[in-house]
Amino acid sequence: MKMVNSDQIKQLDNIAMESFCIPGIVLMENAGICVFEEVLKYIEQKENKEVIVVCGLGNNGGDGFVVARHLFNKGIPVKVFITGNPSAISGDAKKNYDIIQKLNIDIQILVGVNNLKKFSEVVKGCGLIVDAIFGTGLKRDVDGFIQEIISIINKSEKGIISIDIPSGVGASDGKVYGLAVKADKTVVLALPKIGNINYPGADYAGELIIKDIGIPKAAIKNMDLNMNLITNDMVKGILPFRKRDTHKGNFGKAYVVAGSTGMTGAAILTCEAALRSGVGLLKIPVPQSLNTIMETRLTEAITVPLPEFKKGVVGISDFEKILKTMEESNVIAIGPGSGNSRELEELLRNILEHTSKPIVLDADALNSLANRKEFLKLIQSQTVMTPHVGEMSRLTELDIDYIKNNRIEVASEFSKKWNVVIVLKGARTVVAGPNGEIYINKTGNPGMSTPGSGDVLTGIITGFIAQGIEPIKAAVAAVYVHGKAGDLAAERIGEYGLLASDIIKELPITIKHIVEKIKINA
Numbered sequence: 123m124k125m126v127n128s129d130q131i132k133q134l135d136n137i138a139m140e141s142f143c144i145p146g147i148v149l150m151e152n153a154g155i156c157v158f159e160e161v162l163k164y165i166e167q168k169e170n171k172e173v174i175v176v177c178g179l180g181n182n183g184g185d186g187f188v189v190a191r192h193l194f195n196k197g198i199p200v201k202v203f204i205t206g207n208p209s210a211i212s213g214d215a216k217k218n219y220d221i222i223q224k225l226n227i228d229i230q231i232l233v234g235v236n237n238l239k240k241f242s243e244v245v246k247g248c249g250l251i252v253d254a255i256f257g258t259g260l261k262r263d264v265d266g267f268i269q270e271i272i273s274i275i276n277k278s279e280k281g282i283i284s285i286d287i288p289s290g291v292g293a294s295d296g297k298v299y300g301l302a303v304k305a306d307k308t309v310v311l312a313l314p315k316i317g318n319i320n321y322p323g324a325d326y327a328g329e330l331i332i333k334d335i336g337i338p339k340a341a342i343k344n345m346d347l348n349m350n351l352i353t354n355d356m357v358k359g360i361l362p363f364r365k366r367d368t369h370k371g372n373f374g375k376a377y378v379v380a381g382s383t384g385m386t387g388a389a390i391l392t393c394e395a396a397l398r399s400g401v402g403l404l405k406i407p408v409p410q411s412l413n414t415i416m417e418t419r420l421t422e423a424i425t426v427p428l429p430e431f432k433k434g435v436v437g438i439s440d441f442e443k444i445l446k447t448m449e450e451s452n453v454i455a456i457g458p459g460s461g462n463s464r465e466l467e468e469l470l471r472n473i474l475e476h477t478s479k480p481i482v483l484d485a486d487a488l489n490s491l492a493n494r495k496e497f498l499k500l501i502q503s504q505t506v507m508t509p510h511v512g513e514m515s516r517l518t519e520l521d522i523d524y525i526k527n528n529r530i531e532v533a534s535e536f537s538k539k540w541n542v543v544i545v546l547k548g549a550r551t552v553v554a555g556p557n558g559e560i561y562i563n564k565t566g567n568p569g570m571s572t573p574g575s576g577d578v579l580t581g582i583i584t585g586f587i588a589q590g591i592e593p594i595k596a597a598v599a600a601v602y603v604h605g606k607a608g609d610l611a612a613e614r615i616g617e618y619g620l621l622a623s624d625i626i627k628e629l630p631i632t633i634k635h636i637v638e639k640i641k642i643n644a
């Protein structure tokens with residue numbers, strides 16, 4: 123599903139109005155009706171049916187007037203509060219304001235401290251608050267008076283439904299501009315805004331309900347939008363159909379260069395995740411002294427024991443043997459638990475120089491690249507890199523906080539600069555491709571902030587690429603599946619004790635449900 127920032131949604135509204143002749147007031151009516159329907163659903167189950175609609179002076183407020191009119195027409199008690207002088211209301215919002223005035227709906231203007239006291243009292247008696255103060259037009263920090271209004275709303279302990287985006291959250295970045303409404307539900311109009319998905323704003327949205335307000339699909343297509351929210355349908359479309367008449371050669375061969383003394387677990391998690399993602403054959407080079415443990419733990423993988431030039435690590439001295447297996451594989455993953463060593467750096471350089479096969483670079487492979495930035499220019503376009511913000515900081519020498527606050531831009535710029543697919547991990551993982559395409563993932567939970575969780579993701583990406591999926595699509599599908607499996611694990615056992623191996627256990631059923639399009643209750 124396409125995602126937009128505030129300029130893009132404005133442009134899209136304009137295309138709908140100018141190129142498709144849909145009057146703005148029709149879009150506003152549709153928007154208001156969508157929210158009205160959600161309000162009805164909410165108050166149906168409540169005893170106190172009084173609704174307060176708090177409206178700003180822009181079009182978000184205009185949507186609020188439409189909601190108030192429909193509630194009034196249905197005989198539901200409704201009061202409208204306006205957060206400033208109504209003489210500033212214009213355009214379609216003004217038309218809707220005029221209508222509710224003519225209907226004699228209870229409208230109160232919020233200016234001055236005394237008014238706030240009264241607002242507080244009315245809030246105490248209502249059943250639900252509709253937040254229509256700011257939508258995608260929020261430009262600067264919310265001023266003090268409106269912050270007080272938001273604070274009363276947030277402290278009310280009433281149900282809160284926000285229109286389009288919680289007021290105070292920036293639509294283009296998800297930042298909180300001073301103070302924001304903490305909603306139970308947000309009815310998102312037309313397409314999700316970045317601020318509905320990105321943290322910290324996403325924490326304010328509650329349940330997201332995305333509603334079609336009648337903007338034609340052709341208008342969305344015309345816009346050539348580059349930002350996407352990863353959905354179940356998108357992933358279902360990526361995962362290949364499994365024919366009946368097959369053998370394991372049909373599902374690819376993966377080669378995983380991972381693990382070292384003290385970190386065999388990382389290699390095991392990566393390999394198991396790749397196997398549970400459907401790969402046909404998996405080989406792993408293993409320092410001789412670690413072969414027994416790998417063979418014992420990895421029943422289905424093939425280990426390739428190597429003489430140890432440096433005890434317990436795979437490095438440059440093993441390159442000739444590694445090259446041979448690499449040539450038979452469809453994809454190579456490098457880095458989980460490999461350890462930081464000069465041997466690994468040189469091995470990585472040789473692998474990058476000698477193959478045009480898809481490569482997944484994670485963990486210590488990323489650290490090697492951070493140490494030896496001159497190797498970055500050896501990277502070929504089929505490469506996927508999976509940094510978390512710490513690794514991204516080492517690779518780019520950008521401040522961690524800067525990366526956290528600019529995840530999309532940082533991932534996209536790095537991807538374009540080095541012609542690689544970047545998977546910038548974390549809550550709301552960003553997948554960025556060299557042509558400027560961006561995919562944001564909403565699945566996953568804090569239970570996945572656990573050791574080895576990233577190794578599992580590397581295994582899934584590797585398993586999918588082995589099965590013939592183009593690297594960027596494999597990354598998109600993998601981050602969604604990984605998060606969804608984590609959500610299923612959290613649903614079963616909770617977030618506290620969730621281990622990376624629990625994510626792997628849920629992979630088969632997660633993929634089954636996506637492919638068969640069964641809604642997973644997690």
Ligand SMILES: NC(=O)C1=CN([C@@H]2O[C@H](COP(=O)(O)OP(=O)(O)OC[C@H]3O[C@@H](n4cnc5c(N)ncnc54)[C@H](O)[C@@H]3O)[C@@H](O)[C@H]2O)[C@@H](O)CC1
Nearest residue numbers: 135149150180181182256257258259260261262263264286
């Ligand atoms: N045709 C359209 O453009 C449609 C717009 N729709 C609604 O319109 C919204 C966007 O409307 P607008 O662009 O009018 O913007 P908003 O209604 O979000 O707010 C803009 C108003 O708030 C003021 N403002 C911005 N930041 C402020 C701050 N920090 N403190 C005080 N005042 C501030 C602006 O000067 C302007 O008057 C969407 O979110 C959606 O709810 C829908 O009605 C569908 C159709």
Ligand SMILES: Nc1ncnc2c1ncn2[C@@H]1O[C@H](COP(=O)(O)OP(=O)(O)O)[C@@H](O)[C@H]1O
Nearest residue numbers: 547548549566567568570571573574575576577
């Ligand atoms: N709060 C969260 N919400 C969603 N996903 C998360 C969350 N915390 C962690 N994850 C996911 O878990 C994985 C953690 O990977 P990483 O930081 O590399 O851990 P490790 O190095 O221990 O394997 C990433 O894919 C990340 O997106």
Ligand SMILES: [K+]
Nearest residue numbers: 256285287289
């Ligand atoms: K709002």
